[in-house]
Amino acid sequence: MRLPSLLAGLVVTSFLTACVPTPPTEVSKGFIDGRTTDQGLPAMQAFLPGAPVGAMRGNAEIAADFLDLEFRMESGRALPVMTRFEGPITIGLKGNVPAIALTELQRVLGRIRNEAGLDVSMARPGTEPSIIIDFQPKSALRRAVPSAACFVVPNVSSFGEYMKERRTSTTDWGRITKREKATIFVPADTSPQEVRDCLHEELAQAMGPLNDLFRLPDSVFNDDNFHAVLTGFDMLMLRVHYAPELRSGMNEAEVAARLPAILARLNPSGQGRGGTIKALSPRMWISMVESTFSGRDGARMASAERLIAIARAQGWSNDGRMAFSYFARARARTGSDMAGAIADYNEAARIWRSTPGAAIHVAHVDMQLSAFALSSGQFDQVLVMTERAIPVARQHQNASLLSSLLAMRAEALETLGRRDEARSARLDSLGWARYAFGSDAQVRARMSDIAALASRGARG
Structure with a gap:
């Protein structure tokens, strides 16, 4: 969110x-x-895409960050297992789509493919997307979730469906063992930058970790909103999230046991680097x-x-x-x-x-x-x-x-x-x-x- x-x-x-x-x-x-x-x-x-910048901290610190991003919600509630899409991820647009949205979406998807290595693309016409991006009036979104500029919800395909199911187990991330579909709700009547910023953060959370942590200085997974676009740290989090050693349904101990080897492979420059686990x-x-x-x-x-x-x-x-x-x-x-x-x-x-x-x-x-x-x-x-x-x-x-x-x-x-x-x-x-x-x-x-x-x- x-x-x-x-x-x-x-x-x-x-x-x-x-x-x-x-x-x-x-x-x-x-x-x-x-x-x-x-x-x-x-x-x-x-903006045009810039040169990728890798994560800048040590792997021990990054491993602790990954676990707190994966196994806790922004509310502080613990999640029993990690979840992800198992297989290719497809994206679809609906609602009153702003003119800038498709251009910004293609840019961020290109970065996610190139920097995080994910198999993600636009859905073919007539197929059901893994992730729908639904553009709605800002006033409607604020009435539904006053504290959010944009947000992502599991297991729904439209704003109407979300409003019907929002207080049920259907939209409870804690009840999910594998991600099948999700919808991102973004204001249609806002600035190009806010559209882009929402696409970056909500796509990353729809596909990857669900939590935000104020302690992260180098990430959009932080409610201070200083970072506007996905960083090298964020791309590493997505790479780890979809590492072949992991799968949906693993608990925190199972993921923690595999993280050192995964990070050594995906972020060798972080091996032995100092850092404080916060x-x-x-x-x-x-x-x-x-x-x-x-x-x-x-x-x-x-x-x-x-x-x-x-x-x-x-x-x-x-x-x-x-x-x-x-x-x-x-x-x-x-x-x-x-x-x-x-x-x-x-x-x-x-x-x-x-x-x-x-x-x-x-x-x-x-x-x-x-x-x-x-x-x-x-x-x-x-x-x-x-x-x-x-x-x-x-x-x-x-x-x-x-x-x-x-x-x-x-x-x-x-x-x-x-x-x-x-x-x-x-x-x-x-x-x-x-x-x-x-x-x-x-x-x-x-x-x-x-x-x-x-x-x-x-x-x-």
Whole structure:
């Protein structure tokens, strides 16, 4: 299940709205050039597949991660056996399929075939797919599962069937001993990036492990939503899940006994590599994460303080979850305690810089700190931070982060009188914003918010 983009994405909006006391002014920059649409915005950009990057941690640590991903649900409930599709996997589309969906689906299926080695393809006409991707109105999905942006369900073939069976054993992953069919529900009326992100995470969970773990710095199997597309670690998890040594119906002890040899074969670079086997996150810490990001305004700071206290009690001094706790408290402080928020963001970045697979997390911190710098007139600092974060956002294919960084850079360049560079960065930003945010109105609103921050900084 992919959560709505509130843990990473909406932090940007929270900062912008907190720092702009008056309604944002209309952006009056010149947008039109040879690549523009009829609305005056550049053509939408899209990512091409990059070079595969392997898992970056040791096999002993990865084995523990695999078992916790396989034998527990996101709720914390234990699963008695592992399950998978035994045989070729076919994919079908139904519902109000967005124009971008087939292109993004073909891209991710190509990656899964090439990087994870799975036998997966589009279903032939007239055949029943193993996995159906059903595009429904976002409002209908939110009514059914308010906490999810998109989700996957076993043993149903349509949204109507899911609504009928959702409280029965039919849709209970814990009752399954082998996967026969599943349906992924994705909003039809959303941005291209959210469609793509849902396809990546939900396809991986429909075929592979069902759990998400906050402790994973290098995976989409993590409810922090920093990673937007499947990583090298995720592809390794799928490879292990479908290793010939394993089969549906095996219990945790049986899988654990086979894992060392499987990982030695599939990930030889992880043999003998150091790493710390991490325990599951306490349910209270997870509850405080949810309260910090989605609770009432008055309760968010109290939840953030409790989050930090739990992380310290767990001894997570150099754990990514400690960094995320600081990141969460920084977000809660934004708008009321700028100095405290900046200190927390810097502490989060310090921990993430020493964490394999967390470069995208540091880039998110750079974006937050760039927003602070932009609003306070530190335009040279905006250029330093965006210059190092933009390549990371591109590599990790996060268009919402990339467009925001480029827009901040454009505003800083404009204010410093480097207008040609500013215009180039702004056009690039707008092209990625159309992919990230969807409608032209949302694109313009985001750009207006960032321009208002720059205006505030220029006034001093």
